[in-house]
Amino acid sequence: MNREDAPEGPIIKGFRERGFLVADRYVPGGLKLTPDDARDWAATDVTELAVADVADLLAMEPPPEFILLGTGNMMARPPVAFVRAIEARGVGLEVMDSRAAARAWSVLRHEGRWIAAALLPL
Template identity: 35%
Template sequence: MKITEIDYEAAKPIDSYGDGFFRVDGKVHEGPMLILPDAVHKWGGYDDTAAILANADKIDVLFVGTGAEIAHVPASLRDVLEAAGIGVEQMGTPAACRTYNVLLSEGRRIGAALLPV
């Protein structure tokens, strides 16, 4: 079997996560994170949409990691993002990290807003 290394180009893969932190593109970040096609930001939670909306032309879907378990994303967040043309997929943070990396490796236009586990 031939194994091909994934080339993420300028995008930032999620290397790992743990109690209160994420390792993204080799760097450790503490607290909630927003991972966009060309940058990693601290995320202020469900009301913090400015950076996401500023990148609406670069992402089709935003994975929202709701922590250790799946939880509902506030309708206000979903409404704002969908009005900007961004699809919203909510899931527990572990699943959001895995799904983000798989779709990133396929070259999809995605982002992730993640609450820590």
Template identity: 35%
Template sequence: MDISPLIPAGRQIVKGYGDGGFTIAGIRWEGSVLVLPDRTQPWAPTELAQVTEESFAPLLTLAERPRILLLGCGLRMAPVPAALRAALRAAGITVEPMDTGGACRTFNVLVSEDRSVAAALIAV
């Protein structure tokens, strides 16, 4: 019996993480990444202290912004600064911080449900 989630056409999932990068849709990415259901791009922050509103410019310029942003904080979850949370909320985006592994797994579930989601993942 196959229990793999069905992934909608044109969507990608995170297949693996660790050793300083990620495997997403069959491609190995070194360093932190910003993942949308249909594409991935490098992301500059290497630690939570480097995450700013400007870090999310690629999301904020989209015509259709994701409703949910999973923030993979590294090895451990940490709170999102209030100003950053408020700026994202003003843009219509709810940020959910968690450890990077949890963010990868949650992204995969939400993508399989065809939800409006993105993940900002700090490499571990």
């Protein structure tokens, strides 16, 4: 991919320790991504996620097609109430380990998809 083909917005360039390399900065823990922004995320445990933890992603205009949820080093199921609350807002949820979600983010943004991501620490 050359520069002209690069997707707009933040792209994860790698992983280090428990965090993510985004553009030229290291995010030492969890990470939230929108097509326009990358910011630290304090959530650490998939079993304790509530819709309030991703309310800012759900508030995007227009709403994201879906949220990529990275559950850390291994894929784990989020609480059923969390999944249902997101889907009730008409937003899909794709769950995978955080490394896979980071790779999927880059591919889907390259396709121009309007998505969001919430990645728990590695």
